[in-house]
Amino acid sequence: MLVFKGDKLLVRDGVFEFDKFDKPARVARDSRDLPSAWQDIEPWCEVEEEAGNAENAPAQEWVDLRALWQRWGDEAFARAGTAYQYMNWLRHARFCSSCGAPLSPKEEDKGLLCGACGRVTYAPLHPAIIVAVERDGKLLLAHNTRMPAKRYSVLAGFVEPGESLERTIDREIMEEVGIEVRDVRYFGSQSWPFPCSLMLGFTARWKRGELRPDGVELDDAGWFPPDGFPEIPPGLSISRKLIDDFARRMKGD
Ligand SMILES: [Zn+2]
Structure with missing residues:
Protein backbone atom coordinates (compact mmCIF):
# COMPACT_ATOMS: atom_id res chain seq x y z
CA MET A 1 0.00 0.00 0.00
CA ALA A 93 -13.43 15.91 -8.34
CA ARG A 94 -15.86 15.67 -5.47
CA PHE A 95 -18.86 17.41 -7.00
CA CYS A 96 -20.58 17.30 -10.38
CA SER A 97 -19.32 20.10 -12.62
CA SER A 98 -22.76 20.27 -14.21
CA CYS A 99 -25.17 20.42 -11.26
CA GLY A 100 -22.98 20.53 -8.13
CA ALA A 101 -24.29 17.32 -6.54
CA PRO A 102 -21.79 14.90 -4.94
CA LEU A 103 -20.09 12.31 -7.18
CA SER A 104 -19.64 8.66 -6.33
CA PRO A 105 -17.34 6.01 -7.85
CA LYS A 106 -18.97 3.77 -10.46
CA GLU A 107 -19.11 0.01 -9.99
CA GLU A 108 -18.49 -0.90 -13.64
CA ASP A 109 -15.40 1.16 -14.44
CA LYS A 110 -13.16 3.88 -13.01
CA GLY A 111 -15.61 6.72 -13.54
CA LEU A 112 -17.43 9.05 -11.16
CA LEU A 113 -21.21 9.22 -11.40
CA CYS A 114 -23.46 12.09 -10.42
CA GLY A 115 -26.50 10.58 -8.68
CA ALA A 116 -28.56 13.70 -9.40
CA CYS A 117 -28.12 14.32 -13.14
CA GLY A 118 -26.37 11.13 -14.31
CA ARG A 119 -23.26 12.84 -15.66
CA VAL A 120 -20.17 10.60 -15.68
CA THR A 121 -16.60 11.90 -15.54
CA TYR A 122 -13.28 10.13 -15.95
CA ALA A 123 -9.77 10.89 -14.75
CA PRO A 124 -8.31 13.73 -16.85
CA LEU A 125 -5.28 13.16 -19.04
CA HIS A 126 -3.55 16.04 -20.80
CA PRO A 127 -1.39 15.07 -23.79
CA ALA A 128 1.69 17.15 -24.45
CA ILE A 129 4.29 16.97 -27.21
CA ILE A 130 8.04 17.16 -26.64
CA VAL A 131 10.31 17.57 -29.64
CA ALA A 132 14.04 17.31 -30.27
CA VAL A 133 14.75 19.51 -33.31
CA GLU A 134 18.13 19.15 -35.00
CA ARG A 135 19.99 21.19 -37.60
CA ASP A 136 23.39 20.33 -39.11
CA GLY A 137 24.52 18.15 -36.21
CA LYS A 138 23.26 20.52 -33.55
CA LEU A 139 20.28 20.23 -31.22
CA LEU A 140 17.78 22.94 -30.40
CA LEU A 141 17.83 23.54 -26.66
CA ALA A 142 15.99 26.34 -24.92
CA HIS A 143 15.74 27.83 -21.47
CA ASN A 144 12.24 27.90 -20.06
CA THR A 145 11.66 30.71 -17.57
CA ARG A 146 10.21 28.18 -15.07
CA MET A 147 13.30 25.95 -15.15
CA PRO A 148 16.42 26.34 -12.98
CA ALA A 149 18.54 29.27 -14.14
CA LYS A 150 21.11 27.39 -16.22
CA ARG A 151 19.14 24.36 -17.38
CA TYR A 152 18.21 23.97 -21.05
CA SER A 153 15.93 21.39 -22.65
CA VAL A 154 14.02 20.43 -25.77
CA LEU A 155 10.71 22.15 -26.59
CA ALA A 156 7.38 20.97 -25.19
CA GLY A 157 3.76 22.08 -25.14
CA PHE A 158 0.22 20.93 -24.52
CA VAL A 159 -2.07 19.61 -27.23
CA GLU A 160 -5.09 21.87 -27.66
CA PRO A 161 -8.64 20.78 -28.55
CA GLY A 162 -9.08 20.01 -32.24
CA GLU A 163 -5.36 19.58 -32.94
CA SER A 164 -3.52 16.64 -34.40
CA LEU A 165 -0.11 16.01 -32.80
CA GLU A 166 1.52 17.24 -36.03
CA ARG A 167 -0.41 20.49 -35.78
CA THR A 168 0.58 20.93 -32.11
CA ILE A 169 4.24 20.44 -32.98
CA ASP A 170 4.11 23.01 -35.78
CA ARG A 171 2.22 25.54 -33.65
CA GLU A 172 4.31 25.14 -30.49
CA ILE A 173 7.64 25.40 -32.27
CA MET A 174 6.52 28.41 -34.28
CA GLU A 175 5.10 30.13 -31.18
CA GLU A 176 8.08 29.44 -28.97
CA VAL A 177 11.06 29.95 -31.28
CA GLY A 178 9.67 31.06 -34.67
CA ILE A 179 10.96 28.24 -36.90
CA GLU A 180 9.41 25.54 -39.10
CA VAL A 181 10.36 21.86 -38.95
CA ARG A 182 10.18 18.80 -41.22
CA ASP A 183 10.66 15.02 -40.98
CA VAL A 184 8.73 14.66 -37.74
CA ARG A 185 9.19 11.15 -36.32
CA TYR A 186 7.63 9.49 -33.30
CA PHE A 187 10.19 8.71 -30.59
CA GLY A 188 8.29 7.36 -27.57
CA SER A 189 6.01 8.40 -24.74
CA GLN A 190 6.09 8.80 -21.00
CA SER A 191 3.39 9.16 -18.37
CA TRP A 192 3.93 12.49 -16.65
CA PRO A 193 1.90 12.58 -13.43
CA PHE A 194 2.56 16.24 -12.61
CA PRO A 195 -0.37 16.08 -12.22
CA CYS A 196 -1.97 14.28 -15.18
CA SER A 197 -0.05 14.53 -18.47
CA LEU A 198 1.13 12.14 -21.12
CA MET A 199 4.33 13.22 -22.88
CA LEU A 200 4.55 12.22 -26.55
CA GLY A 201 8.12 12.50 -27.79
CA PHE A 202 9.23 13.27 -31.36
CA THR A 203 12.33 14.09 -33.33
CA ALA A 204 12.31 16.64 -36.16
CA ARG A 205 14.63 18.56 -38.47
CA TRP A 206 14.89 22.28 -38.98
CA LYS A 207 13.19 23.46 -42.17
CA ARG A 208 13.36 27.26 -42.21
CA GLY A 209 13.53 30.34 -40.00
CA GLU A 210 15.95 31.68 -37.42
CA LEU A 211 15.58 31.19 -33.68
CA ARG A 212 13.51 33.85 -32.00
CA PRO A 213 12.58 32.84 -28.40
CA ASP A 214 9.15 34.16 -27.47
CA GLY A 215 10.52 36.02 -24.42
CA VAL A 216 7.63 34.82 -22.25
CA GLU A 217 7.93 31.06 -21.89
CA LEU A 218 11.46 30.91 -23.28
CA ASP A 219 14.11 33.52 -22.63
CA ASP A 220 16.90 31.85 -24.61
CA ALA A 221 17.32 29.20 -27.31
CA GLY A 222 20.23 27.97 -29.39
CA TRP A 223 21.69 25.16 -31.51
CA PHE A 224 24.13 23.04 -29.50
CA PRO A 225 26.57 20.32 -30.62
CA PRO A 226 26.73 17.20 -28.39
CA ASP A 227 30.11 18.20 -26.98
CA GLY A 228 28.87 21.70 -26.15
CA PHE A 229 25.59 21.09 -24.31
CA PRO A 230 24.59 23.44 -21.49
CA GLU A 231 23.15 21.93 -18.29
CA ILE A 232 20.38 19.50 -19.34
CA PRO A 233 17.59 17.65 -17.45
CA PRO A 234 18.67 14.76 -15.19
CA GLY A 235 18.33 11.03 -15.72
CA LEU A 236 15.05 9.43 -16.48
CA SER A 237 12.82 11.98 -18.18
CA ILE A 238 11.84 11.68 -21.83
CA SER A 239 13.45 15.08 -22.46
CA ARG A 240 16.78 13.61 -21.35
CA LYS A 241 16.18 10.45 -23.39
CA LEU A 242 15.63 12.58 -26.50
CA ILE A 243 18.80 14.55 -25.83
CA ASP A 244 20.84 11.39 -25.16
CA ASP A 245 19.45 9.78 -28.31
CA PHE A 246 20.58 12.76 -30.38
CA ALA A 247 24.06 12.71 -28.82
CA ARG A 248 24.37 8.96 -29.47
CA ARG A 249 23.35 9.33 -33.11
CA MET A 250 25.83 12.16 -33.66
CA LYS A 251 28.61 10.00 -32.25
CA GLY A 252 27.56 7.28 -34.66
CA ASP A 253 26.84 4.43 -32.24
ZN1 LIG B 1 -24.81 16.35 -11.81
Missing part, protein backbone atom coordinates in the same frame (compact mmCIF):
# COMPACT_ATOMS: atom_id res chain seq x y z
CA LEU A 2 1.18 3.50 -0.86
CA VAL A 3 0.57 6.25 1.67
CA PHE A 4 0.22 9.78 0.34
CA LYS A 5 0.14 13.04 2.19
CA GLY A 6 -0.46 15.91 -0.18
CA ASP A 7 1.80 15.19 -3.15
CA LYS A 8 4.29 13.12 -1.15
CA LEU A 9 4.70 9.45 -0.36
CA LEU A 10 5.59 7.91 2.94
CA VAL A 11 8.96 6.17 3.07
CA ARG A 12 9.96 4.12 6.09
CA ASP A 13 13.39 2.61 6.44
CA GLY A 14 13.95 3.16 2.74
CA VAL A 15 10.73 1.38 1.69
CA PHE A 16 7.77 3.18 0.10
CA GLU A 17 5.30 0.32 -0.27
CA PHE A 18 3.84 -1.64 2.60
CA ASP A 19 2.05 -4.97 2.66
CA LYS A 20 -0.36 -3.54 5.15
CA PHE A 21 -0.66 -0.16 6.65
CA ASP A 22 -2.22 0.54 10.03
CA LYS A 23 -4.68 3.29 9.41
CA PRO A 24 -3.82 6.41 11.32
CA ALA A 25 -6.60 8.45 12.89
CA ARG A 26 -7.36 10.53 9.84
CA VAL A 27 -7.31 8.80 6.48
CA ALA A 28 -9.01 11.01 3.92
CA ARG A 29 -9.36 8.25 1.34
CA ASP A 30 -8.46 4.59 1.05
CA SER A 31 -8.50 2.98 -2.39
CA ARG A 32 -9.54 -0.35 -0.86
CA ASP A 33 -12.93 1.22 -0.08
CA LEU A 34 -13.54 1.80 -3.82
CA PRO A 35 -15.59 -0.66 -5.96
CA SER A 36 -13.86 -3.69 -7.48
CA ALA A 37 -13.37 -2.04 -10.91
CA TRP A 38 -10.88 0.29 -9.21
CA GLN A 39 -8.83 -2.38 -7.53
CA ASP A 40 -6.33 -2.90 -10.34
CA ILE A 41 -4.62 0.32 -9.24
CA GLU A 42 -1.82 0.03 -6.68
CA PRO A 43 -3.59 0.24 -3.29
CA TRP A 44 -3.12 3.63 -1.70
CA CYS A 45 -4.46 5.83 1.02
CA GLU A 46 -4.30 9.51 1.61
CA VAL A 47 -3.62 10.79 5.10
CA GLU A 48 -4.29 14.26 6.38
CA GLU A 49 -1.79 14.26 9.19
CA GLU A 50 1.42 12.56 10.18
CA ALA A 51 0.91 8.83 9.86
CA GLY A 52 1.66 6.51 12.71
CA ASN A 53 2.98 7.15 16.14
CA ALA A 54 5.85 9.59 15.73
CA GLU A 55 7.60 8.41 18.88
CA ASN A 56 7.70 4.75 17.94
CA ALA A 57 7.81 5.09 14.16
CA PRO A 58 10.93 3.80 12.45
CA ALA A 59 12.85 6.27 10.32
CA GLN A 60 10.28 7.86 8.04
CA GLU A 61 10.26 10.59 5.47
CA TRP A 62 7.93 12.00 2.84
CA VAL A 63 9.23 12.07 -0.73
CA ASP A 64 7.70 13.46 -3.89
CA LEU A 65 7.26 11.46 -7.10
CA ARG A 66 10.39 12.88 -8.71
CA ALA A 67 12.55 11.82 -5.77
CA LEU A 68 10.88 8.39 -5.77
CA TRP A 69 11.66 8.10 -9.48
CA GLN A 70 15.33 8.89 -8.92
CA ARG A 71 15.65 6.39 -6.09
CA TRP A 72 13.51 3.47 -7.27
CA GLY A 73 13.40 3.81 -11.06
CA ASP A 74 10.83 3.66 -13.87
CA GLU A 75 8.75 0.71 -12.67
CA ALA A 76 8.13 2.14 -9.20
CA PHE A 77 7.51 5.57 -10.68
CA ALA A 78 4.89 4.16 -13.07
CA ARG A 79 3.00 2.36 -10.30
CA ALA A 80 3.13 5.23 -7.84
CA GLY A 81 2.39 7.76 -10.59
CA THR A 82 -0.77 5.91 -11.59
CA ALA A 83 -2.02 5.77 -8.01
CA TYR A 84 -1.13 9.42 -7.57
CA GLN A 85 -3.14 10.50 -10.60
CA TYR A 86 -6.28 8.73 -9.39
CA MET A 87 -5.78 9.98 -5.86
CA ASN A 88 -5.26 13.55 -7.01
CA TRP A 89 -8.31 13.39 -9.26
CA LEU A 90 -10.58 11.97 -6.51
CA ARG A 91 -9.30 14.67 -4.19
CA HIS A 92 -10.40 17.42 -6.57
Whole structure:
Protein backbone atom coordinates (compact mmCIF):
# COMPACT_ATOMS: atom_id res chain seq x y z
CA MET A 1 0.00 0.00 0.00
CA LEU A 2 1.18 3.50 -0.86
CA VAL A 3 0.57 6.25 1.67
CA PHE A 4 0.22 9.78 0.34
CA LYS A 5 0.14 13.04 2.19
CA GLY A 6 -0.46 15.91 -0.18
CA ASP A 7 1.80 15.19 -3.15
CA LYS A 8 4.29 13.12 -1.15
CA LEU A 9 4.70 9.45 -0.36
CA LEU A 10 5.59 7.91 2.94
CA VAL A 11 8.96 6.17 3.07
CA ARG A 12 9.96 4.12 6.09
CA ASP A 13 13.39 2.61 6.44
CA GLY A 14 13.95 3.16 2.74
CA VAL A 15 10.73 1.38 1.69
CA PHE A 16 7.77 3.18 0.10
CA GLU A 17 5.30 0.32 -0.27
CA PHE A 18 3.84 -1.64 2.60
CA ASP A 19 2.05 -4.97 2.66
CA LYS A 20 -0.36 -3.54 5.15
CA PHE A 21 -0.66 -0.16 6.65
CA ASP A 22 -2.22 0.54 10.03
CA LYS A 23 -4.68 3.29 9.41
CA PRO A 24 -3.82 6.41 11.32
CA ALA A 25 -6.60 8.45 12.89
CA ARG A 26 -7.36 10.53 9.84
CA VAL A 27 -7.31 8.80 6.48
CA ALA A 28 -9.01 11.01 3.92
CA ARG A 29 -9.36 8.25 1.34
CA ASP A 30 -8.46 4.59 1.05
CA SER A 31 -8.50 2.98 -2.39
CA ARG A 32 -9.54 -0.35 -0.86
CA ASP A 33 -12.93 1.22 -0.08
CA LEU A 34 -13.54 1.80 -3.82
CA PRO A 35 -15.59 -0.66 -5.96
CA SER A 36 -13.86 -3.69 -7.48
CA ALA A 37 -13.37 -2.04 -10.91
CA TRP A 38 -10.88 0.29 -9.21
CA GLN A 39 -8.83 -2.38 -7.53
CA ASP A 40 -6.33 -2.90 -10.34
CA ILE A 41 -4.62 0.32 -9.24
CA GLU A 42 -1.82 0.03 -6.68
CA PRO A 43 -3.59 0.24 -3.29
CA TRP A 44 -3.12 3.63 -1.70
CA CYS A 45 -4.46 5.83 1.02
CA GLU A 46 -4.30 9.51 1.61
CA VAL A 47 -3.62 10.79 5.10
CA GLU A 48 -4.29 14.26 6.38
CA GLU A 49 -1.79 14.26 9.19
CA GLU A 50 1.42 12.56 10.18
CA ALA A 51 0.91 8.83 9.86
CA GLY A 52 1.66 6.51 12.71
CA ASN A 53 2.98 7.15 16.14
CA ALA A 54 5.85 9.59 15.73
CA GLU A 55 7.60 8.41 18.88
CA ASN A 56 7.70 4.75 17.94
CA ALA A 57 7.81 5.09 14.16
CA PRO A 58 10.93 3.80 12.45
CA ALA A 59 12.85 6.27 10.32
CA GLN A 60 10.28 7.86 8.04
CA GLU A 61 10.26 10.59 5.47
CA TRP A 62 7.93 12.00 2.84
CA VAL A 63 9.23 12.07 -0.73
CA ASP A 64 7.70 13.46 -3.89
CA LEU A 65 7.26 11.46 -7.10
CA ARG A 66 10.39 12.88 -8.71
CA ALA A 67 12.55 11.82 -5.77
CA LEU A 68 10.88 8.39 -5.77
CA TRP A 69 11.66 8.10 -9.48
CA GLN A 70 15.33 8.89 -8.92
CA ARG A 71 15.65 6.39 -6.09
CA TRP A 72 13.51 3.47 -7.27
CA GLY A 73 13.40 3.81 -11.06
CA ASP A 74 10.83 3.66 -13.87
CA GLU A 75 8.75 0.71 -12.67
CA ALA A 76 8.13 2.14 -9.20
CA PHE A 77 7.51 5.57 -10.68
CA ALA A 78 4.89 4.16 -13.07
CA ARG A 79 3.00 2.36 -10.30
CA ALA A 80 3.13 5.23 -7.84
CA GLY A 81 2.39 7.76 -10.59
CA THR A 82 -0.77 5.91 -11.59
CA ALA A 83 -2.02 5.77 -8.01
CA TYR A 84 -1.13 9.42 -7.57
CA GLN A 85 -3.14 10.50 -10.60
CA TYR A 86 -6.28 8.73 -9.39
CA MET A 87 -5.78 9.98 -5.86
CA ASN A 88 -5.26 13.55 -7.01
CA TRP A 89 -8.31 13.39 -9.26
CA LEU A 90 -10.58 11.97 -6.51
CA ARG A 91 -9.30 14.67 -4.19
CA HIS A 92 -10.40 17.42 -6.57
CA ALA A 93 -13.43 15.91 -8.34
CA ARG A 94 -15.86 15.67 -5.47
CA PHE A 95 -18.86 17.41 -7.00
CA CYS A 96 -20.58 17.30 -10.38
CA SER A 97 -19.32 20.10 -12.62
CA SER A 98 -22.76 20.27 -14.21
CA CYS A 99 -25.17 20.42 -11.26
CA GLY A 100 -22.98 20.53 -8.13
CA ALA A 101 -24.29 17.32 -6.54
CA PRO A 102 -21.79 14.90 -4.94
CA LEU A 103 -20.09 12.31 -7.18
CA SER A 104 -19.64 8.66 -6.33
CA PRO A 105 -17.34 6.01 -7.85
CA LYS A 106 -18.97 3.77 -10.46
CA GLU A 107 -19.11 0.01 -9.99
CA GLU A 108 -18.49 -0.90 -13.64
CA ASP A 109 -15.40 1.16 -14.44
CA LYS A 110 -13.16 3.88 -13.01
CA GLY A 111 -15.61 6.72 -13.54
CA LEU A 112 -17.43 9.05 -11.16
CA LEU A 113 -21.21 9.22 -11.40
CA CYS A 114 -23.46 12.09 -10.42
CA GLY A 115 -26.50 10.58 -8.68
CA ALA A 116 -28.56 13.70 -9.40
CA CYS A 117 -28.12 14.32 -13.14
CA GLY A 118 -26.37 11.13 -14.31
CA ARG A 119 -23.26 12.84 -15.66
CA VAL A 120 -20.17 10.60 -15.68
CA THR A 121 -16.60 11.90 -15.54
CA TYR A 122 -13.28 10.13 -15.95
CA ALA A 123 -9.77 10.89 -14.75
CA PRO A 124 -8.31 13.73 -16.85
CA LEU A 125 -5.28 13.16 -19.04
CA HIS A 126 -3.55 16.04 -20.80
CA PRO A 127 -1.39 15.07 -23.79
CA ALA A 128 1.69 17.15 -24.45
CA ILE A 129 4.29 16.97 -27.21
CA ILE A 130 8.04 17.16 -26.64
CA VAL A 131 10.31 17.57 -29.64
CA ALA A 132 14.04 17.31 -30.27
CA VAL A 133 14.75 19.51 -33.31
CA GLU A 134 18.13 19.15 -35.00
CA ARG A 135 19.99 21.19 -37.60
CA ASP A 136 23.39 20.33 -39.11
CA GLY A 137 24.52 18.15 -36.21
CA LYS A 138 23.26 20.52 -33.55
CA LEU A 139 20.28 20.23 -31.22
CA LEU A 140 17.78 22.94 -30.40
CA LEU A 141 17.83 23.54 -26.66
CA ALA A 142 15.99 26.34 -24.92
CA HIS A 143 15.74 27.83 -21.47
CA ASN A 144 12.24 27.90 -20.06
CA THR A 145 11.66 30.71 -17.57
CA ARG A 146 10.21 28.18 -15.07
CA MET A 147 13.30 25.95 -15.15
CA PRO A 148 16.42 26.34 -12.98
CA ALA A 149 18.54 29.27 -14.14
CA LYS A 150 21.11 27.39 -16.22
CA ARG A 151 19.14 24.36 -17.38
CA TYR A 152 18.21 23.97 -21.05
CA SER A 153 15.93 21.39 -22.65
CA VAL A 154 14.02 20.43 -25.77
CA LEU A 155 10.71 22.15 -26.59
CA ALA A 156 7.38 20.97 -25.19
CA GLY A 157 3.76 22.08 -25.14
CA PHE A 158 0.22 20.93 -24.52
CA VAL A 159 -2.07 19.61 -27.23
CA GLU A 160 -5.09 21.87 -27.66
CA PRO A 161 -8.64 20.78 -28.55
CA GLY A 162 -9.08 20.01 -32.24
CA GLU A 163 -5.36 19.58 -32.94
CA SER A 164 -3.52 16.64 -34.40
CA LEU A 165 -0.11 16.01 -32.80
CA GLU A 166 1.52 17.24 -36.03
CA ARG A 167 -0.41 20.49 -35.78
CA THR A 168 0.58 20.93 -32.11
CA ILE A 169 4.24 20.44 -32.98
CA ASP A 170 4.11 23.01 -35.78
CA ARG A 171 2.22 25.54 -33.65
CA GLU A 172 4.31 25.14 -30.49
CA ILE A 173 7.64 25.40 -32.27
CA MET A 174 6.52 28.41 -34.28
CA GLU A 175 5.10 30.13 -31.18
CA GLU A 176 8.08 29.44 -28.97
CA VAL A 177 11.06 29.95 -31.28
CA GLY A 178 9.67 31.06 -34.67
CA ILE A 179 10.96 28.24 -36.90
CA GLU A 180 9.41 25.54 -39.10
CA VAL A 181 10.36 21.86 -38.95
CA ARG A 182 10.18 18.80 -41.22
CA ASP A 183 10.66 15.02 -40.98
CA VAL A 184 8.73 14.66 -37.74
CA ARG A 185 9.19 11.15 -36.32
CA TYR A 186 7.63 9.49 -33.30
CA PHE A 187 10.19 8.71 -30.59
CA GLY A 188 8.29 7.36 -27.57
CA SER A 189 6.01 8.40 -24.74
CA GLN A 190 6.09 8.80 -21.00
CA SER A 191 3.39 9.16 -18.37
CA TRP A 192 3.93 12.49 -16.65
CA PRO A 193 1.90 12.58 -13.43
CA PHE A 194 2.56 16.24 -12.61
CA PRO A 195 -0.37 16.08 -12.22
CA CYS A 196 -1.97 14.28 -15.18
CA SER A 197 -0.05 14.53 -18.47
CA LEU A 198 1.13 12.14 -21.12
CA MET A 199 4.33 13.22 -22.88
CA LEU A 200 4.55 12.22 -26.55
CA GLY A 201 8.12 12.50 -27.79
CA PHE A 202 9.23 13.27 -31.36
CA THR A 203 12.33 14.09 -33.33
CA ALA A 204 12.31 16.64 -36.16
CA ARG A 205 14.63 18.56 -38.47
CA TRP A 206 14.89 22.28 -38.98
CA LYS A 207 13.19 23.46 -42.17
CA ARG A 208 13.36 27.26 -42.21
CA GLY A 209 13.53 30.34 -40.00
CA GLU A 210 15.95 31.68 -37.42
CA LEU A 211 15.58 31.19 -33.68
CA ARG A 212 13.51 33.85 -32.00
CA PRO A 213 12.58 32.84 -28.40
CA ASP A 214 9.15 34.16 -27.47
CA GLY A 215 10.52 36.02 -24.42
CA VAL A 216 7.63 34.82 -22.25
CA GLU A 217 7.93 31.06 -21.89
CA LEU A 218 11.46 30.91 -23.28
CA ASP A 219 14.11 33.52 -22.63
CA ASP A 220 16.90 31.85 -24.61
CA ALA A 221 17.32 29.20 -27.31
CA GLY A 222 20.23 27.97 -29.39
CA TRP A 223 21.69 25.16 -31.51
CA PHE A 224 24.13 23.04 -29.50
CA PRO A 225 26.57 20.32 -30.62
CA PRO A 226 26.73 17.20 -28.39
CA ASP A 227 30.11 18.20 -26.98
CA GLY A 228 28.87 21.70 -26.15
CA PHE A 229 25.59 21.09 -24.31
CA PRO A 230 24.59 23.44 -21.49
CA GLU A 231 23.15 21.93 -18.29
CA ILE A 232 20.38 19.50 -19.34
CA PRO A 233 17.59 17.65 -17.45
CA PRO A 234 18.67 14.76 -15.19
CA GLY A 235 18.33 11.03 -15.72
CA LEU A 236 15.05 9.43 -16.48
CA SER A 237 12.82 11.98 -18.18
CA ILE A 238 11.84 11.68 -21.83
CA SER A 239 13.45 15.08 -22.46
CA ARG A 240 16.78 13.61 -21.35
CA LYS A 241 16.18 10.45 -23.39
CA LEU A 242 15.63 12.58 -26.50
CA ILE A 243 18.80 14.55 -25.83
CA ASP A 244 20.84 11.39 -25.16
CA ASP A 245 19.45 9.78 -28.31
CA PHE A 246 20.58 12.76 -30.38
CA ALA A 247 24.06 12.71 -28.82
CA ARG A 248 24.37 8.96 -29.47
CA ARG A 249 23.35 9.33 -33.11
CA MET A 250 25.83 12.16 -33.66
CA LYS A 251 28.61 10.00 -32.25
CA GLY A 252 27.56 7.28 -34.66
CA ASP A 253 26.84 4.43 -32.24
ZN1 LIG B 1 -24.81 16.35 -11.81
